[in-house]
Amino acid sequence: MPSTARATHLTRRGLLAAGGALGLGAALVACGGKDEKKDGGKDSASGAAKSGPFTFKDDRGESVELKSAPKNIVAFTGMAAALHDFGIEVKGVFGPTYVEDPKTKKRTPDVQAGDLDINKVEIIGNVYGEFNVEAYLKLQPEVLITDMWDKGQLWYVPDEKKDQILKIAPSVALWAADATMPKVLQRHVELAEALGADVKAKKVQDDKARFEKAAARLRAAAKAKPEIKVLIGSAAADTFYVSDPARPSDTLYFKELGVNLVTPTKLDEGGWFQSLSWEEVDTYKADIILLDNRSSALQPEALKAKPTWAQLPAVKAGQVVPRVTEPVYSYGKCAPILEALAQALENAKKVA
Numbered sequence: 095m096p097s098t099a100r101a102t103h104l105t106r107r108g109l110l111a112a113g114g115a116l117g118l119g120a121a122l123v124a125c126g127g128k129d130e131k132k133d134g135g136k137d138s139a140s141g142a143a144k145s146g147p148f149t150f151k152d153d154r155g156e157s158v159e160l161k162s163a164p165k166n167i168v169a170f171t172g173m174a175a176a177l178h179d180f181g182i183e184v185k186g187v188f189g190p191t192y193v194e195d196p197k198t199k200k201r202t203p204d205v206q207a208g209d210l211d212i213n214k215v216e217i218i219g220n221v222y223g224e225f226n227v228e229a230y231l232k233l234q235p236e237v238l239i240t241d242m243w244d245k246g247q248l249w250y251v252p253d254e255k256k257d258q259i260l261k262i263a264p265s266v267a268l269w270a271a272d273a274t275m276p277k278v279l280q281r282h283v284e285l286a287e288a289l290g291a292d293v294k295a296k297k298v299q300d301d302k303a304r305f306e307k308a309a310a311r312l313r314a315a316a317k318a319k320p321e322i323k324v325l326i327g328s329a330a331a332d333t334f335y336v337s338d339p340a341r342p343s344d345t346l347y348f349k350e351l352g353v354n355l356v357t358p359t360k361l362d363e364g365g366w367f368q369s370l371s372w373e374e375v376d377t378y379k380a381d382i383i384l385l386d387n388r389s390s391a392l393q394p395e396a397l398k399a400k401p402t403w404a405q406l407p408a409v410k411a412g413q414v415v416p417r418v419t420e421p422v423y424s425y426g427k428c429a430p431i432l433e434a435l436a437q438a439l440e441n442a443k444k445v446a
Contacts, residue, residue, distance in 0.1 A: 150266060150288045153242060153281065158264040163290045164236035168263075170250050172422050173239050174215065175208030179301075179424030180286035180293060186233045188219035189250040193389050204389050208422040225252050227259060235263040239285070241270040241420075270420070275347035275428060279305075282423040301425035308432035309351060315439035316352035322442045324348070324435075325356040325378055325408070326417060328367070328386035329397055334375045335367040335386075344421055344431060353435070356380055375402045379446035382438055383408045384417035391419075407445040413438065 148160040169177065171189035178184075192201040192212050203212050216233055219225040238259070241249040248267055251259055268281050287293045326337040326345055339345035339355040349355055356378045358368035370377055383406070385394065394414060397403045408414055415438045418431050 152266045153269045166234050166236045168235045168238050170240035172206045175210050175422040176282050176424045179426050180291040182289045182291050186216040186218050191217050223252050238265045242267040243271045271341045275343045278343045305425040305429040308429045312432045312436040313351045315436045322381045323354050324382045325380035326384050329392040334370045337367045372402050380408050381446050383414045386419045387416040411445045
């Protein structure tokens, strides 16, 4: 979600110097000329004769119409991972894709990369505010696809370069908030199908069945233990963020299934969370803590150095569960989220 642990380092970086920006303008002209030639329908690489036209209306209400299903797709990492699970591959990604070991410099996939092979995609940005426009141009993108947490804001597309980026290729944005998980999943299914995926494939249908079974299990667990309070949290060096469950698709669904979620009463500006100092971390009583698992947030091992964290009832009871804060919206990746919370509820004791 936009904020929480990432709120402490949302500084955005300039992507191009003035001279680079001038070069970008020239490249845009060249790119435009090339696209016009491709639109003539005589470029066999476009696959127009095989795939037919591509039409999709996104969650902003904006429509993208192309003469054929796009092959040169650039997407936010989590979106790319979801499309991969439905059988659609992308050429480039932006957003948390890898974690680099500071000693060995070895890269391992970020949690948001899902099953993507990070060595087979062009990474044009790995942190918030980083988007290499020149590398994006070289990919000759036909469409840019990302999430949307607030209306009109394209997730991980830097505001200061948004106008330049959106001139290069049309964009598609799907909600990652303000709709429950099944609705968000369905929109991803519709997008994948429009891009050419076989959403009736056995694997997709098996994953969907698993998701539905997991939802029933979580509903039953929540009904059996309505007294168990679950807090959604994210940890940073100086701050602990208690997330409001009212907007993210996962927590909206947890509530719909009956999970007793803690709701903070004094939200910070923006309305997504309440920030607490580590001295205030016990403000809200909780039996289970769902802890942000993103690489930008502190994880339990690092939190051992925080005395007030160690004294929380949920921590002492070993009832801290990783939260997939930015889910990969495929059935195969969302089912385990529900299963993990169901298991946590089934095993939980009242401690707060």
